């Protein structure tokens with residue numbers, strides 16, 4: 106069973122104005138670059154960071170007479186993403202031209218899907234706390250081309266154009282205005298990113314602009330959103346502003362917070378919020394007007410005559426559905442119900458698909474909780490400290506599994522295991538061999554332990570007196586024996602022997 110079937114929705118964020126309380130309403134348009142080696146309508150490479158204008162096919166540069174040819178793989182990636190968002194897949198969709206002029210758009214239009222997107226309504230469950238989640242409805246996903254890049258900062262007197270990104274496939278994922286606070290907005294983008302990274306449909310590298318969001322924000326009085334939900338009538342909601350091109354979760358939250366307060370101040374002053382596009386300036390922590398609705402472009406959308414409607418077959422969609430990997434919610438639920446992990450630990454382990462894979466290798470054939478403890482506390486703790494990730498971890502899953510096996514067989518104690526982990530981290534090697542060759546094996550030879558216990562008892566008659574009167578003090582002897590044996594004595598055996606020798 107999926108844990109999100111039993112959540113309660115979080116309370117919407119309330120912002121106190123000078124005169125009354127206000128609620129936030131947020132809808133996101135997320136642009137996700139499709140993970141694909143080739144562009145949407147050409148065979149040119151999508152490789153990031155290449156020499157400017159080295160990944161440009163004739164059609165990307167809009168050479169006369171060149172025709173776009175749809176990349177089937179990109180279509181499959183959009184379908185896969187739609188299925189991951191439990192969305193309807195449209196077997197017939199179509200491409201439209203969105204006309205505007207910009208130097209990094211040589212065609213003079215962007216090919217997009219306005220009227221008939223490839224993916225219809227779906228949903229994302231956004232976890233806010235254990236048992237608390239928000240269901241955000243997806244309105245649509247459409248495929249479109251990315252534009253190139255204008256570079257203005259190389260020479261103050263010149264602008265340059267790099268067409269490497271021109272024509273790279275994007276998925277625009279449009280949510281309903283179901284998000285009710287800045288944290289939810291960030292968590293929603295994080296969840297989309299997580300799902301797409303599990304699916305392998307978008308790398309989700311926000312710094313590279315691989316995933317960016319236009320954030321629509323409005324404010325309304327408490328109760329207004331419920332009336333919108335009941336009737337579907339948007340007029341119950343406030344006028345929205347759209348903050349363009351956000352590529353940081355932190356900035357998304359800051360921008361929403363600022364924008365909500367700005368709108369509240371205008372309304373409470375007796376003014377009206379003007380629907381417009383705004384930009385967030387992270388240095389000043391404020392949003393600024395970019396263009397108002399009156400200045401909005403008339404894009405003169407029309408069906409692209411160079412491209413036939415995109416028809417796909419149900420059987421092809423079914424094949425993609427059959428090959429879907431396990432999604433984060435499903436994996437998390439399995440870790441909780443199947444392996445007995447806490448929801449918190451399961452959440453940590455499934456946050457990144459690479460971490461989940463690593464953990465599953467460690468847990469395979471072993472105790473899930475013990476594996477989770479080692480991965481979260483020892484490995485992740487150490488990786489964080491060194492600024493590394495599981496992909497660059499010096500200790501492999503097989504090595505960590507080996508450490509756990511040595512504890513399980515009684516060959517080493519938990520304390521020695523930590524020393525062993527340290528050796529593996531800095532020097533590498535085979536855990537069992539290291540334990541053997543460095544004499545780290547736990548002493549379970551009762552004779553040897555007994556000898557150590559006897560020596561310590563003989564050397565400390567005063568302590569013996571005290572411990573006989575107060576059994577709690579036996580722990581001191583256990584500590585001394587463990588110290589004397591370099592932590593290698595089996596703690597259970599030491600406890601038993603000390604108690605017996607002290608006559609307890």
Ligand code: ADP
Nearest residue numbers: 130131132133280281282321322323342343345
């Ligand atoms: P457009 O195509 O003009 O940008 P859409 O209807 O496609 O407008 O909406 C764009 C985004 O704005 C969607 O994510 C939608 O959920 C969101 N949105 C619509 N109305 C509001 C509102 N009143 N407040 C906040 N977000 C809204």
Ligand code: MG
Nearest residue numbers: 134279319347
């Ligand atoms: Mg839009």
